[in-house]
Amino acid sequence: MNRKRTLMPDSFRVKKQRFGADSINGNPEHGDIQEGPPDVKATLQYLMTLFPRKLFNDSLPQIVFKHQLYSLHSDKTLVDKQLNDLRDKGELLMFQLGFDSDAFALVFSVDYRAKVLAGEAGRPTLATVEKFLDKVLPGCSELSFSKDKMLKHFLFTDSEITQLVKSGVLTVRDAGSWWLSIPNSGRFTKYFLQGRKAVLGMIKKSKYNEILKSVLEERRTTSHVKIHIKYHIHDIMGAELVECIQTTSGTLLRFVNT
Numbered sequence: 001m002n003r004k005r006t007l008m009p010d011s012f013r014v015k016k017q018r019f020g021a022d023s024i025n026g027n028p029e030h031g032d033i034q035e036g037p038p039d040v041k042a043t044l045q046y047l048m049t050l051f052p053r054k055l056f057n058d059s060l061p062q063i064v065f066k067h068q069l070y071s072l073h074s075d076k077t078l079v080d081k082q083l084n085d086l087r088d089k090g091e092l093l094m095f096q097l098g099f100d101s102d103a104f105a106l107v108f109s110v111d112y113r114a115k116v117l118a119g120e121a122g123r124p125t126l127a128t129v130e131k132f133l134d135k136v137l138p139g140c141s142e143l144s145f146s147k148d149k150m151l152k153h154f155l156f157t158d159s160e161i162t163q164l165v166k167s168g169v170l171t172v173r174d175a176g177s178w179w180l181s182i183p184n185s186g187r188f189t190k191y192f193l194q195g196r197k198a199v200l201g202m203i204k205k206s207k208y209n210e211i212l213k214s215v216l217e218e219r220r221t222t223s224h225v226k227i228h229i230k231y232h233i234h235d236i237m238g239a240e241l242v243e244c245i246q247t248t249s250g251t252l253l254r255f256v257n258t
Contacts, residue, residue: 038069038072038073038075038078038079038082040069040073040079040082040083040086041082041086041091043069043072043073044064044069044092044106044108047064047068047069047072047231047234048062048063048064048108050227050228050230050231050234051063051064051227051228051231052226052227052228052231055191055226055227056184056187056188059115059118059119059184060115060182060184060185060188061107061108061111061112061114061115061182062107062108062111063105063106063107063182063185063188064105064106064107065103065104065105065106065235065238065239066079066080066083066094066103066104066105066106067102067103067104067235067238067239068231068234068235068238069083069238070237070238071233071234071235071237071238072234083106084141087140087141088139088141089139090109090137090138090139090140091108091109091110092106092107092108092109093106093107093108093109093112093137093140093180094106094141094143094180095107095143095179095180095181095182095185096143096144096179097182097185097189098171098179098189099189099193103239104143105182105185107182109137109140112137112182113133113137115183116129116133116167116169116183117129117130117133119167119168119183119184120167123167124163125163125164125166125167128156128160128163128164128167129163129164129167129169131156131160132154132156132164132169133169135154135155136154140180142180143179143180144173144177144178144179144180145170145177145178145180146176146177147161147176147177148176150178161178164178165178167183168181168182168183168184169181169183191226191227192227192235194224194225194226195224195225195226195227195229195231195232196232196235196236196241197224198221198222198224198225199216199221199225199229199232199233199236200236200241200242200255202216202219202221203216203242203253203254203255204255206255208254209254209255210245210252210253210254210255211252211253212247212249212250212251212252212253213233213237213250213251213252213253214249214250214251216229216233216253217229217230217233233253236253237253240256241256242254242255242256243255243256
């Protein structure tokens with residue numbers, strides 16, 4: 001298999017570790033964990049190229065999970081700091097999609113706005129959604145909104161809040177609050193979880209429940225994996241669903257029994 005790979009340093013030894021404890025120099029495109037100050041925005045842009053726009057008829061913004069960044073950068077604290085900076089500047093939005101309280105989806109604000117408006121074109125809820133995008137999104141660093149804040153701070157009426165829920169930009173959190181939401185993202189979540197399970201199954205079925213990352217990336221997938229396999233590999237590595245062992249042949253992924 002001829003595949004261009006980043007060379008390992010001569011001093012690199014086989015070492016069992018939690019992924020991220022040590023770092024290998026390289027570029028995000030090569031899938032190697034980065035050393036030194038991370039460029040989170042560049043890494044987000046790379047990971048988003050793995051998002052299957054066509055699978056969803058280009059109706060969804062490109063979605064990346066925060067933990068996927070940890071598969072490429074060892075310093076989680078610095079990653080989180082840069083993410084917060086991007087959110088404070090209004091460049092990035094964060095979402096809780098509901099399947100895991102520790103899994104946070106990230107979307108660039110410009111992309112989110114464009115896809116939401118395209119989906120709302122010609123609908124009676126368009127004006128209310130535009131008001132929401134103009135008043136709430138700039139500098140939005142919140143995952144959810146209380147009824148009190150929606151009514152008194154952003155000056156939405158009960159009827160308008162109902163329209164926002166109907167359009168999908170808000171989903172009910174509890175009786176008095178709503179999550180910020182990505183309209184029509186349910187199918188993505190379904191395919192994502194289905195693909196994660198399938199890729200983990202591929203590792204589990206490999207000899208000794210382990211496989212080189214480079215080999216897994218080239219594996220032919222079943223119909224259960226509809227999203228790029230590299231997207232899933234960054235997911236399972238960043239979420240520590242596999243044990244990552246550095247070898248002279250590259251990163252070895254080992255299934256973790258939970």
